[in-house]
Amino acid sequence: MGSLSRKDSARYSCNISNPVSSQEDTFYMVVTYGPENIEMSGPKEVQVQTAFRLSCSAESIGNYLKLEDKAANTENPEERVGQRRSEREWERLYSPPSQRDGATDRVSNVTITTNTDLVEFNDTVRLSCSASGSSPLSFLWFNDSVEVTASDRVRITDGGAALTIVTVLRYDQGRYTCNASNPVSSSSSSSEGLFVNYGPEGVSLTISPSAQYYGQGSVVSFSCSADSRPEAQFRWFINGEMFSSTGAQINLEMEQSGNYSCQAFNSKTLRYTSSQPEEISVLSKNTISFVHFSSHSFVIKITPL
Structure with a gap:
């Protein structure tokens, strides 16, 4: 900053922050100037032993105005009260805004x-x-x-x-x-x-390996996924009928084909969403053995009756 003027008197602050917090400090600067435009007033004529008042004013910051009152009665209580008022006003002018306004407690x-x-x-x-x-x-x-x-x-x-x-x-x-x-x-x-x-949505059924027909001895894996918070729970369907397994062998009496699908459920949103059905074709009548079964996937093995 170059040459200062009275207009530069202000509250300056600096705020430093990072992604988790911030701190701010404040500096109060008062530019002193004057005195100038001095004016003095008082009675033009007074009688002996008569109290009188002289007043002086000026544009200034940085010094008290002093007035030597040479009247016979300079102990006028009203004048002393006026002087104390000026001192309080001067303190108010110099004190930082935080103290003038009472905002002294930090956040x-x-x-x-x-x-x-x-x-x-x-x-x-x-x-x-x-x-x-x-x-x-x-x-x-x-x-x-x-x-x-x-x-x-x-x-x-x-x-x-x-x-x-x-x-x-x-x-x-x-x-x-x-x-x-x-x-x-x-x-x-x-x-x-x-x-x-949210969810479930984007429910997808994956079958591996992918084939047009599955024959004797084939091992097929099924898995289901969904975009959901919290994680979705799944149910499985064959030809529209829900089924479950603990891993034991189950005879589904399935001849050549069946439509497999999964359904996702969110316990918070209370919403259900189903996958598109996938068709499984088997060359001859076989038994479907569950090799592995969980909430979102299972593996079957196709064996002859």
Whole structure:
């Protein structure tokens, strides 16, 4: 900064932040100037032993104005009160804004409260931020260190202390933090995880090896997958009939073909989604032996009757 002028008197602050927190410090600079435009006023004529008042004013910061009152009665109580008032005003002028406004308590105890177990397309979530410290307090919200701003579904209210997301989507989930600040400091909350349950969707049945026909001695693996939070539970169907197995051999009395499919279920969203059926063709009447069976996959071995 080059030559200073009285207009440079201001509060200067520096804010340093990283992905998890930020700190701010403030410097108050007062540029002294004057005195100039000095004006003095008082009575033009006075009688002996009569109290009188002289006043002096000037544009100045940096020095007290001093007035030598040579009147016969200089112990006027009103004049002394006026002098004390000027001193208090001078202290008010020089004190930092944080002290003048009473904002002397640093920000602390920043916390977030919210409901973190949500269902996509169903729920609306509200996050509230609270903090200790002198007013005025201001708030900023972050999701994985990216600032959250208002939009069609995102509302920031209560002076910034409340964040509402309407009809949550899976893309809203993340680690949310709140930064609270006042004129003398700032502090961030610990992160709060927001989790959105969704699905199941994209249910897919995979059969390996893939073949047009399966003959005697073939070993076939079936697996089912789905995009879901939490992980989906699966049920299996042959020709539309649900079946299960603990690994024992089962005679399905299946002749040449059967349609296999799987169905995924999400215990949080309470939604079911089924895969497209896959046809298995067998050359002759055989027994289907379950070699391995789990919630999302199984292996069969085809043997003759």
